[in-house]
Amino acid sequence: MSLARDIITIAAVSAGAFFFLAGTVGLLRFPDTLTRLHALTKADNLGLGLVVLGLLPQAGTLRDGLKLISIWLLGLLAGATVSQLIARTARQGETTR
């Protein structure tokens, strides 16, 4: 049982790390602000979600699991808001230039 849990953890956290890596590569390689934001939000939302999913089997109690999930939800909320704000500022900068 603990072996199955560990396998889920390793698989999900590795997948999450892959998304973070891909998002970072995109952040470094993509040409402009909007595409970079696109890469970054994929990393944050999917990567963090998969890491949390992978850590859930290791959470000792229901409370710890709920805390992990709420961390992911708050991360989603913050990431989505901040990327909207940055995108809006970037677009305004383009039109006034």
Added chain:
Amino acid sequence: MSIAAVFEILLAAVVLGLGIWTIAVRETYSATVGFVAYGLLVALIWVRLDAVDVALTEAAIGGGLGGVLLLSAAARLRDAEPMAAEAPGKVTRASAAALSVLIAATLAGAVLHLPDSTPTLAPTVVANAWATGLANPVTNVLMAFRAMDTMLEKVVLLLAIIGVWSLAPDNAWGGHPGPRHQADPDGVLVFLARLLPPIGIVVGIYIFWTGANHPGGAFQGGAILASMWLLAIMAGLTDTPPVRRRWLRFILVAGPGLFLVVGLGGLWFGAAFLAYPPAQAKPLILGIEVAMILTIAATLGLLLTGAPERSVK
């Protein structure tokens, strides 16, 4: 070498590199962003050292509120930067470098000459935890064993806010600190500022409440409450209160004031200044902390909004 050791060496290298970059980079804005990232990574180091209380404070102050403070300072300096573009003279640079090297060498020497068995009071703190009824040793030290230091820290916060307010121009004295923020009422910032504070207030109070037995406490909780308040201010949902308001000033002195009253009570009824009777230690400490979390939240929020700029209409 274990994975944890590799991770720690990597973390230390990144923090060092980021620190050097923050100093070396030319633009104020980039340096600020570097400093915020630096603060978050230092918080990770504290977690690795099992100092979760310090990590929470570092993340809240070094990464969060300190970052906001520096960003707004950078935004103000942007206009002044072309004027200050003149490079400092050779003598200034050489003496600054010499002074920095001297300080770094002294610190390195002090660290290298630390005694092998570091003198520690940690076992004594754990052994005397019964005296307060709180299980978190950090809270015990802060609120009971070294309560004097904590009280004086709160007085320092009060002095800091007086210092910021004293920068106000005469016609704005007693008025609202900072600019009145405007945001699109249907925009995403206003949406976040409506959605997040209920969650943030619960988390802030939870961090404060759990500080009795687990990592957390009034300072970390207060920092979260302050950031929720600032979010509402920045989204234009609420204005900063005029600093002449009686209730505002009462909140600012409530924490250190109650601390002082309880301390004098200890002198009157008990053994010494700030000595709590063990039976009432926990309720007394919690009472002081309730006053303190309000003071800390208000002080941090007002420190970030700055000096009064607009007079009351």
